[in-house]
Amino acid sequence: MSLLVEVNNVSHVYRKQRSSVETKALDGVELKVHAGDFMAIAGPSGSGKTTLLNLIGGLDYPTSGDIMVDGVYVNKLTPVQLAEFRLRKIGFVFQAYNLIPTLTALENTQYVAFLQGTSKKHRDHDAMSILKDLGLDTLIHRKPAELSGGQQQRVAVARAVLARPKIILADEPTANLDSRTGEDLMDLMHRMNQNLGMTFIFSSHDKMVMDKATTLIKLHDGRITG
Amino acid sequence: MFTFIRIAWRNVVRNPARSLITIGAVAFGLAALIFLKSFVTGADHQMIANYTDLLIGHAQVHKLGFQKDMGLDKSINNPSSLARTLLDIPSIVAWSPRIKDFALISSPESSAGVLLMGIDPVNEKHLSTLHKRVHSGRYLDKGDDDKVVIGRQLAENLRVGLDDKVVVMSQGADGSLSASAFTVAGLLDAGAEEIDKNLALITLNAARDLLVLTGRISEIAIKAASLEEVDETVRALRRAIDPKQFEVLSWKEISPMTYQWMQFDQVFTGLILVIVLLIVSTGILNTVLMSVLERKREFGIMAALGTRPGQIVFLVAVESFILGSAGALAGGLAGWGLSYFFGMRGIDLSALSDALNSFYIGSVIYPKADAASVGLYVGVVLLVSVIVSMIPARRASRLKPVDAIAG
Numbered sequence: 001m002s003l004l005v006e007v008n009n010v011s012h013v014y015r016k017q018r019s020s021v022e023t024k025a026l027d028g029v030e031l032k033v034h035a036g037d038f039m040a041i042a043g044p045s046g047s048g049k050t051t052l053l054n055l056i057g058g059l060d061y062p063t064s065g066d067i068m069v070d071g072v073y074v075n076k077l078t079p080v081q082l083a084e085f086r087l088r089k090i091g092f093v094f095q096a097y098n099l100i101p102t103l104t105a106l107e108n109t110q111y112v113a114f115l116q117g118t119s120k121k122h123r124d125h126d127a128m129s130i131l132k133d134l135g136l137d138t139l140i141h142r143k144p145a146e147l148s149g150g151q152q153q154r155v156a157v158a159r160a161v162l163a164r165p166k167i168i169l170a171d172e173p174t175a176n177l178d179s180r181t182g183e184d185l186m187d188l189m190h191r192m193n194q195n196l197g198m199t200f201i202f203s204s205h206d207k208m209v210m211d212k213a214t215t216l217i218k219l220h221d222g223r224i225t226g
Numbered sequence: 227m228f229t230f231i232r233i234a235w236r237n238v239v240r241n242p243a244r245s246l247i248t249i250g251a252v253a254f255g256l257a258a259l260i261f262l263k264s265f266v267t268g269a270d271h272q273m274i275a276n277y278t279d280l281l282i283g284h285a286q287v288h289k290l291g292f293q294k295d296m297g298l299d300k301s302i303n304n305p306s307s308l309a310r311t312l313l314d315i316p317s318i319v320a321w322s323p324r325i326k327d328f329a330l331i332s333s334p335e336s337s338a339g340v341l342l343m344g345i346d347p348v349n350e351k352h353l354s355t356l357h358k359r360v361h362s363g364r365y366l367d368k369g370d371d372d373k374v375v376i377g378r379q380l381a382e383n384l385r386v387g388l389d390d391k392v393v394v395m396s397q398g399a400d401g402s403l404s405a406s407a408f409t410v411a412g413l414l415d416a417g418a419e420e421i422d423k424n425l426a427l428i429t430l431n432a433a434r435d436l437l438v439l440t441g442r443i444s445e446i447a448i449k450a451a452s453l454e455e456v457d458e459t460v461r462a463l464r465r466a467i468d469p470k471q472f473e474v475l476s477w478k479e480i481s482p483m484t485y486q487w488m489q490f491d492q493v494f495t496g497l498i499l500v501i502v503l504l505i506v507s508t509g510i511l512n513t514v515l516m517s518v519l520e521r522k523r524e525f526g527i528m529a530a531l532g533t534r535p536g537q538i539v540f541l542v543a544v545e546s547f548i549l550g551s552a553g554a555l556a557g558g559l560a561g562w563g564l565s566y567f568f569g570m571r572g573i574d575l576s577a578l579s580d581a582l583n584s585f586y587i588g589s590v591i592y593p594k595a596d597a598a599s600v601g602l603y604v605g606v607v608l609l610v611s612v613i614v615s616m617i618p619a620r621r622a623s624r625l626k627p628v629d630a631i632a633g
Binding site: 057086099115159 | 531
């Protein structure tokens with residue numbers, strides 16, 4: 001399988017505004033992710049999982065080191081280029097779902113595809129198809145506030161998948177879900193990994209999630225330990 | 227694009243109370259501005275109409291240099307050929323030949339310097355409203371060559387009344403000193419000192435005899451179909467009349483102070499416009515900024531998903547435009563409606579009639595809304611609503627996704 005993500009000696013330091021206090025979130029991380037991986041990054045709270053996903057996804061710049069995703073040095077892109085990079089190559093599934101509150105389930109699902117310029121006809125068709133697969137076809141006109149946590153997270157997965165990204169980054173996707181809903185979601189993502197060949201990297205400290213992953217990376221105090 | 231417009235619309239309606247307050251503030255400010263402008267325009271229009279109708283007309287034609295240095299040596303020799311030119315200009319609805327000179331008017335008890343005007347009573351009634359300002363007695367009629375109509379204050383100064391004799395003395399065009407006796411036929415009460423205290427009207431024939439001006443006149447006063455047509459009428463006259471011999475002056479040049487007063491009104495309205503725009507911009511800025519700050523996380527999510535900074539700016543600008551256009555529409559309609567209603571009914575300011583009369587404004591003012599001003603103000607409010615949104619819009623577009631999502 002081809003190399004999709006390469007993290008070379010990446011460190012990241014958080015500096016509080018108007019303060020000299022520094023927190024080292026990542027310390028010389030090296031990581032390789034291949035296309036089609038279903039990878040879990042595990043570690044306790046504060047170990048740097050979210051930071052690593054944010055850096056791979058181009059939501060932030062590393063303090064030092066290089067990150068290459070699909071042949072592009074993410075850390076060398078301008079903010080505007082980063083927006084385009086995220087749009088074309090990355091799908092996000094956040095712990096807090098992060099749907100757009102004024103849009104319905106169907107519109108949220110289509111949002112990234114809309115930004116990509118996909119025609120409305122194709123968006124409608126693909127979104128309905130994927131929402132049906134996820135058992136949300138009767139809820140398409142509901143706004144996020146009218147959906148349960150599990151339903152919102154499935155809409156978030158649908159949004160990420162519909163855009164056909166190179167890689168889907170899921171930050172603690174099951175953290176706010178009950179164990180049954182969490183397991184269903186992991187099975188769903190695993191099916192997509194298997195059927196569509198999509199690459200998934202998710203962070204978690206949930207044992208069930210780690211068990212489902214085909215590759216497990218352990219992170220502790222900003223360093224990869226296994 | 228429609229998706230962003232849809233999101234913007236939903237963002238506006240998701241906090242209806244705040245949006246309605248902002249729309250209400252914009253609407254109130256704009257409606258007040260349009261009504262104020264209509265009121266000032268109506269008052270100005272009345273002032274100019276009353277002022278020009280009373281005596282000076284909308285324009286005047288003189289021998290070149292007469293306006294600067296009034297004298298009988300600058301009289302028009304062949305008024306009938308000039309009159310034929312006037313007939314060719316369709317926007318001229320009335321004209322009247324006049325002779326003007328300074329004279330001394332005396333009664334047995336007193337004397338005073340006056341502006342002596344020789345008029346054609348028939349033509350003059352179509353041009354000026356002086357005949358409606360006769361307080362007592364009557365106006366001049368054709369053939370009243372031994373009668374004079376004078377201002378009420380002048381009569382008081384001379385201590386004369388109706389049917390009393392006065393003597394008017396002046397230097398004729400040939401240099402001779404001439405005098406004629408006239409009977410006071412009427413007293414004018416125009417509410418303007420320059421008329422009530424300083425004007426004496428006699429017939430054109432009487433003036434020609436007194437001033438030795440056979441066949442000649444000093445000026446032709448002209449009335450256009452409307453005030454709006456005055457400038458075009460003056461331009462047409464200037465094209466038709468030899469500029470080396472004659473001067474054509476509009477009321478703005480004859481009475482620059484009145485014109486400046488009108489311009490002052492416009493500057494005043496402009497200042498109010500600026501103040502209203504500041505209030506409107508602050509209202510919109512406050513609402514949009516609050517909305518952006520509240521939705522920091524949402525903008526972070528949108529940015530994380532790949533929304534370009536320009537698209538976020540567009541989204542915020544559309545939200546602001548929706549607020550601005552709703553306010554502008556409501557304010558425009560309310561302002562126009564109020565102006566129309568009071569324009570038909572009038573606003574009675576009788577309590578201020580003395581002050582208003584001194585400015586040639588009647589005691590009932592009829593606001594006059596014009597579509598161009600309403601359109602301009604609505605357009606400016608819309609433009610301002612978009613411009614002020616750039617501050618919060620740029621702020622939203624520059625949010626770092628990771629920080630914004632983390633809150």
